[in-house]
Amino acid sequence: MSGLKLFHTTNGVTEVTPHLAEAEADVQALVESAMEVMLGVRFLATEYSTGPVHGGRVDSLGLDENGAPVVVEFKRATDPGVLSQGLFYMAWLMDHRTEFQALVRERLGATAASQVLWSAPRLICVAGDFTRYDLHAVREHRRSIDLVRYRLYGEHHIALETVASVAGQAKAAPRPRRRGADAPAPERRASGAMAELAAAVDEVLLGLGEDVSKVRRKQYDAYQRLRNFACVTGRQDKLLVYLKAAPAAVDLVPGFTRDVTGLGHHGTGDLEVQVRSERDVERAVDLFRLSYAAA
Template sequence: MTEVTPRLAEAEADVQALVESAMEPMLGVRFLATEYSTGPVHGGRIDSLGLDENGSPVIVEYKRATDPGVLSQGLYYMAWLMDHRDEFQALVRERLGVTPASAVLWSAPRLICIAGDFTRYDLHAVREHRRSIDLVRYRLFGDHHIALETVASVAGQGRSTQRRVGASAGHERTPRRQADAMAELAAVVDEVLRGLGEDVTKVPRKQYDAYQRLRNFACVTGRQDKLLVYLKAAPADVGLVEGFTRDVTGLGHHGTGDLEVQLRSEKDVERALELFRLSYAAA
């Protein structure tokens, strides 16, 4: 038996290359570009650009160890991004296609800072800022493993929008009592999912609400008589129950996740709690 001790990378570029090579499974972000130039006037290079599972633009900045400038540098690039939306959408169109480019969620851009550690001033500044920011501590183990730990995660103003799940076109004919019951159930689900951890953030989209850590772990959408929650838990590892859980691998649906959970009452929410925790842990 050999002890594998945690260590920092020899160079910042080593961390960047490792994360960029597997950005989607690590962060839930589709990779777009590395060392992206912000032009001669702005005079900078964004370490990594990406698009997350909900269509939010993502800037990733890396530091080998603790660097008090990582947050201000990331926010500097975030300001550039918001002023160059057309350029970013053109990049998405070139790398991922027309459909993702037309659905970029500009209300919830994200900054992910990955570093050896952060100062207490960084932690305080994140909570005071209006942007969506994740501070992530990394450690390398041996030559083949990396651990990512979320130190702080704050949702920006764009993610705080409140809306009634299931209030889409065609629901006007839904009886008022049933609509109120679904709204109450959605509020319960929202409270339960947010309560799984301090690092949970909510991203409202037109078709669903996503709950994420670094990656989505639950997507909630409404029907007239139930809520559908899509989780990242593996259907093969769950005892599927007809009318309650369903394997939707390969089937089209709103949001992300291959396990569908159908909720019609608060009792169903209690039944689903362990599945919620399983998916949260997987994210």
């Protein structure tokens, strides 16, 4: 995986050789058993039948952290058909919204079913590797697509590497003084200095990497790679940014950072950063990067 080498250091140093699963079903079962931890997706169903017209089975269906529907396709090794197959099932999904919402209602409850984010459906392909044609194709497609390469190490370790990630909607270049319908959610609910502050946070978060995409919900804006790494919501006098960085790994500063583990809030993340000024944005950049790296 991009030259990564893993070594076991007990009783000397020995290299742990990466390998692929013996069968596609093995890696599928492993990821499905911990899909929320690995992919940030709540698992809904495996080998879901698309009925007699489409005549197929979706490897996995799920719902991501922001309520977006997710199709997950698995391949043991390199398969040039993984992307086209996944897009085929994405088309099925968009034509069967009522059926999908019924599945969500059955597994996760009525509230989750009523909040499915149909504006941002996702396809995640997990495979041993991808062709150069796959890497090019995702950048030309209008859907949100993540290509994730896996490797197994020994009997107890799996590594996942996102090799391509494209947002479903075009992402405009950062504009620090914008207003209006295309502004981030906190800015749409504010004006003046707070609107400018929201735009500054938006610029920093989008600028952390080319693989960053933004998902807009009514209550917050989520910034994600494969998983969310920041969620931003507004208050009258400040912005609250929730990060995936571990609070225990951070020196908490009263009035600036807070451990919100177990406390209800919009979005995801256990570290709350309170942003009241441009200076606070500068102070928070390292925390934003830490959370980005963990996503």
